[in-house]
Structures are given as C-alpha cells and as structure tokens.
Amino acid sequence: MSQQRRLTGPKKYVAVVLAVLFILLIWQAAAWSLPDFLMPGIPTVLERMQAAVQEAQFREGLLGSMSRLGSGYSFALLFGIGFGLVGGVLFFFREILRSAIVILQSIPSIAWVPLFLIVMGFGNLPIIVVVALAAFFPMALSVMNATESVQPVHVSAARVMGASRWQLLRRVYLPAVMPELITGAQLAFGNAWRALISAEMLIGFGQGLGRSLAYSGEIADMTGVMMNILVIAILATLIDQVVLEKFKQRVLRYQYV
Amino acid sequence: MQLRFEEVGKHFGQLEVIKGFSGEFAQGELVALVGPSGCGKSTLLHLVAGLEKPSAGKVLADGRPISGPHPSRTLVFQEHALYPWLSLQANVAMALELQGVSRQEAFELAQGWLERVNLKGFEDYYPHQVSGGMRQRTALARAFIAKPEVLLLDEPFGALDALTRMALQDVLRELIEEHQPTVLLVTHDVDEALYLADHVLVFSARPAKVLQTFNFTHCEKSHDLSEFAAERREILRLLGIKTEVAHP
Numbered sequence: 001m002s003q004q005r006r007l008t009g010p011k012k013y014v015a016v017v018l019a020v021l022f023i024l025l026i027w028q029a030a031a032w033s034l035p036d037f038l039m040p041g042i043p044t045v046l047e048r049m050q051a052a053v054q055e056a057q058f059r060e061g062l063l064g065s066m067s068r069l070g071s072g073y074s075f076a077l078l079f080g081i082g083f084g085l086v087g088g089v090l091f092f093f094r095e096i097l098r099s100a101i102v103i104l105q106s107i108p109s110i111a112w113v114p115l116f117l118i119v120m121g122f123g124n125l126p127i128i129v130v131v132a133l134a135a136f137f138p139m140a141l142s143v144m145n146a147t148e149s150v151q152p153v154h155v156s157a158a159r160v161m162g163a164s165r166w167q168l169l170r171r172v173y174l175p176a177v178m179p180e181l182i183t184g185a186q187l188a189f190g191n192a193w194r195a196l197i198s199a200e201m202l203i204g205f206g207q208g209l210g211r212s213l214a215y216s217g218e219i220a221d222m223t224g225v226m227m228n229i230l231v232i233a234i235l236a237t238l239i240d241q242v243v244l245e246k247f248k249q250r251v252l253r254y255q256y257v
Numbered sequence: 258m259q260l261r262f263e264e265v266g267k268h269f270g271q272l273e274v275i276k277g278f279s280g281e282f283a284q285g286e287l288v289a290l291v292g293p294s295g296c297g298k299s300t301l302l303h304l305v306a307g308l309e310k311p312s313a314g315k316v317l318a319d320g321r322p323i324s325g326p327h328p329s330r331t332l333v334f335q336e337h338a339l340y341p342w343l344s345l346q347a348n349v350a351m352a353l354e355l356q357g358v359s360r361q362e363a364f365e366l367a368q369g370w371l372e373r374v375n376l377k378g379f380e381d382y383y384p385h386q387v388s389g390g391m392r393q394r395t396a397l398a399r400a401f402i403a404k405p406e407v408l409l410l411d412e413p414f415g416a417l418d419a420l421t422r423m424a425l426q427d428v429l430r431e432l433i434e435e436h437q438p439t440v441l442l443v444t445h446d447v448d449e450a451l452y453l454a455d456h457v458l459v460f461s462a463r464p465a466k467v468l469q470t471f472n473f474t475h476c477e478k479s480h481d482l483s484e485f486a487a488e489r490r491e492i493l494r495l496l497g498i499k500t501e502v503a504h505p
C-alpha cells in the first residue's frame with residue numbers, strides 16, 4: 001500500500017493550483033470577449049462576494065443552506081451505513097435492498113420535489129428529504145458492496161476469538177469497509193450538494209445559496225449569478241477536498257504509513 | 258481439554274471431504290495432521306473451532322458436543338488473518354477485548370505477549386509493514402493471549418523460510434510447554450510434525466481417512482531428527498513420495 005500510485009505532497013498541490021488557474025482563465029477569457037452585463041470578470045465578482053459576505057442576510061442564507069445540507073447528509077450517512085452493513089450480512093435483505101435502490105436511484109432526486117412539497121408543505125423539510133434521498137443511495141450501495149467482499153478469514157478469526165454479532169459488525173465489518181465507506185461518503189456528498197442547490201432553486205424557501213442564485217438570474221444580475229456559482233464551487237471543494245480528505249487520511253492512517 | 262471425534266463426516270454439497278474419522282486426544286497432547294493438499298485438514302480444524310458443523314458423527318470437547326466457536330478453542334489460520342487496520346499490538350489485544358477485557362488492560366497484556374514472541378519495539382507497526390515471520394508471530398501471540406485450552410494451528414509456518422520456521426517452532430514449543438493446551442497442528446512439513454508432535458496422523462487423499470498413526474509420546478527431540486529417519490521415510494512413503502534411489 002506504500003506504492004507510489006497516487007501523487008502526494010507538493011506535486012499534488014501544484015496540480016490542484018493548475019486546475020483552478022485553468023478554470024479561472026476560461027472564465028476571464030469569456031468575460032473579456034463578452035459585454036460586462038452578460039459575463040462579469042473575476043475582479044468584479046470578487047468585490048461583490050466581499051460585500052455579500054458582510055451582509056447579515058447573505059450569511060443567514062448561507063447558514064440555512066449548510067444546516068439543510070448537514071441534516072440531510074448526516075441522515076443519509078447514518079442510514080446508508082446502517083442499511084449497507086446489514087444488507088451486506090443478510091443476503092436476502094441485500095437483494096431486496098439492492099433492487100429497490102437500483103429502481104429508486106434511476107429517478108432524479110429533484111423529481112421528488114413536487115410530491116414532497118405537497119406532502120410536507122413549504123419549508124425546510126422537503127429540501128432536507130431530497131438531499132437525504134440523493135445521498136442515501138450511493139452511501140448504502142458502496143457500504144453494501146464492500147461488506148459483501150469482506151474477507152471471510154477476517155470474519156472467522158473474530159468468531160474464533162468469541163466475537164458476538166454486534167462485535168463482528170463494529171470491530172470487523174465496519175473497519176474493513178472503511179475505505180469504500182469514505183469513497184461512498186464523498187460520492188454521496190456530491191449528490192447531496194447538487195440536490196441541495198437544485199431543490200433550493202426550485203422550492204425557493206429561505207434565502208439559501210440556491211434561492212439567491214435563482215433570484216439573481218430572475219433579475220438578470222449576472223454578477224450575482226457568478227458570485228453564487230463561485231461560492232457554491234468554493235464551499236463544495238473545501239468540504240470535499242479538505243474536510244472529507246483529511247478525515248479519510250486520518251481514519252485510513254494505516255494505508256498511508 | 259480432551260477432544261473426541263466419533264465417526265465424523267463432512268461434505269460440502271456433493272463433495273465428500275471427511276469420512277468416518279474417529280480419534281481421541283488427551284489434554285496437553287500435540288497431534289500433527291499431515292496429508293495431501295485439499296484432503297480436508299483445514300476443514301477438520303474448522304470443525305473443532307466450531308466454524309463448521311459436521312455432516313455426520315460428533316466432535317466432542319471434554320465430552321460435550323461443539324456447537325459453535327468459543328475462545329477456549331482458538332485457531333491460527335493458514336492465510337493471513339491479522340487485521341490490516343490494526344497495529345500489531347491492537348491485533349493481539351483484540352482477542353481479549355472481544356471477551357470484555359478493558360482496552361487498557363488488553364493493550365498492556367498484548368505488549369507483554371509481543372515481547373514473548375520477540376516483537377518488542379514493533380507494537381505500533383501495521384501488519385503490512387512487517388515481515389511474514391513477524392506477522393505469524395503476532396498471530397501466535399494473538400492465539401496464546403486468550404490462554405486457549407485447545408489450540409488449532411493450520412500450517413502456521415507454511416510460507417516461511419526454513420530458518421525462521423525452526424526458530425518459530427522453538428517459540429511455539431516453549432509456549433505450549435508453559436500452557437499445556439491440546440494442540441492440533443496441520444502441516445506439510447514432515448520434519449515439523451516429527452519435531453513437535455506426540456502423535457502424527459497421516460491422511461489419505463479426499464475423502465480424508467487416517468492411513469496410519471505414529472506415536473512419539475515422551476521422546477526428547479532436537480532439530481536433529483536423524484533418529485526418526487525410519488518414521489520419516491514411512492510417512493513420506495504414505496504420502497506418495499519416493500525416498501529411495503531407483504536402481505536400474
């Protein structure tokens with residue numbers, strides 16, 4: 001596991017910086033070649049962002065978005081891991097769960113919005129449920145697949161040492177599936193984030209990121225649109241690449257030594 | 258713990274692996290099982306460990322049928338069965354933690370056991386960072402820490418070089434003499450069987466039946482096994498290996 005399969009250290013950072021520069025370059029090139037009211041340049045948008053961050057309303061909206069994301073995502077993690085582990089061990093249940101997920105996953109999570117809106121009413125709840133649903137499927141699937149392929153000798157060894165069923169789950173299955181669990185969590189985060197922004201744009205509840213983006217579009221405020229997009233990209237990258245990556249390196253420390 | 262097999266049979270679907278195996282092993286005896294690959298030796302150990310159930314007959318430990326795994330009967334696996342996500346010390350400690358011993362106490366005892374198998378200083382290493390012999394010693398420490406009454410060893414030193422193997426055989430012998438468990442040792446190495454065992458059971462190809470039993474109770478042994486040359490030749494012959502130079 002210590003093979004040099006992945007880039008580490010400074011090289012990796014250089015690659016990331018280059019990618020960011022490349023995206024910014026395309027943006028700025030578009031800004032130069034289009035009129036300002038269609039495509040604002042980077043400096044204009046950054047200025048707007050600085051101003052927005054100081055507005056209480058924008059910060060509250062942001063907080064609202066993050067709490068909806070947090071509730072929906074943690075719900076999905078909890079249930080995804082639970083169902084995935086149980087599904088991996090009980091194989092009849094596994095087939096039911098897998099078939100159900102395959103069917104349900106084919107429905108874009110945003111398609112549930114009209115239904116949830118009517119059943120649950122206008123508010124936080126339908127957005128949270130859509131986020132949870134979007135994140136649950138990849139989470140449960142990856143944990144379940146990983147649980148299925150846990151090495152039998154690892155399970156037998158624990159049984160020989162007298163492990164109970166609960167200890168087997170907690171001390172063998174869970175750590176054994178941890179690498180796939182984290183990959184699944186990252187995948188689930190991507191889904192959750194996309195579902196959050198689209199649901200907020202569609203439902204228009206609260207002053208969250210999605211709502212703020214949709215509103216800027218409605219009043220043709222392109223600087224506002226680009227600013228919201230930029231915030232969405234920065235936040236997602238920070239959560240995924242910094243928080244989840246750090247968590248991964250910490251939990252999977254044994255793979256990195 | 259005394260072990261008793263009564264007409265034990267085991268099949269997986271159509272495949273008959275063990276047929277009518279009977280035998281009785283007293284507390285503290287070391288029994289070596291040798292036989293062709295795939296004949297069912299590992300399966301026999303799994304029956305005693307309680308990981309598999311016999312299809313026919315009974316396996317009794319101290320007169321009671323074995324119904325499932327129990328920490329008093331522990332198995333050292335043929336393949337690597339250490340947990341890659343745990344340090345060596347945590348691997349050894351886990352055997353105790355699963356029995357309700359507190360983490361701190363388990364870790365302290367585990368440290369002592371790692372010292373016993375000459376792994377002092379490697380407590381915090383992960384299994385992939387140490388050699389095969391060191392992993393096997395960790396597996397032995399993990400088995401011994403629970404003070405089992407029955408110790409099942411499935412080719413514990415199979416993948417090691419001859420020198421490491423002999424050194425580990427000595428470690429094993431010391432540990433066994435100290436704790437006196439009943440040991441079933443599966444091995445492909447006839448010399449290992451001769452060196453360690455009180456009884457050597459030679460099995461036929463599948464379905465496994467005992468071809469012959471050799472007894473060495475109360476023999477003083479060293480790694481120089483020349484006095485057992487006759488038995489050695491006989492065991493090899495039973496296993497289908499030529500021991501004489503063919504004369505034209």
Ligand SMILES: Nc1ncnc2c1ncn2[C@@H]1O[C@H](COP(=O)(O)OP(=O)(O)OP(=O)(O)O)[C@@H](O)[C@H]1O
Nearest residue numbers: 269272274293294295296297298299300301335463
């Ligand atoms: N869980 C199982 N399901 C089906 N077949 C099995 C199972 N376990 C073992 N077998 C079969 O039983 C036979 C004996 O296997 P076993 O592992 O006991 O052999 P062995 O004597 O230990 O061989 P080796 O010396 O190569 O380790 C093999 O043919 C194997 O395919």
Ligand SMILES: [Mg+2]
Nearest residue numbers: 298299335411
């Ligand atoms: Mg075997």
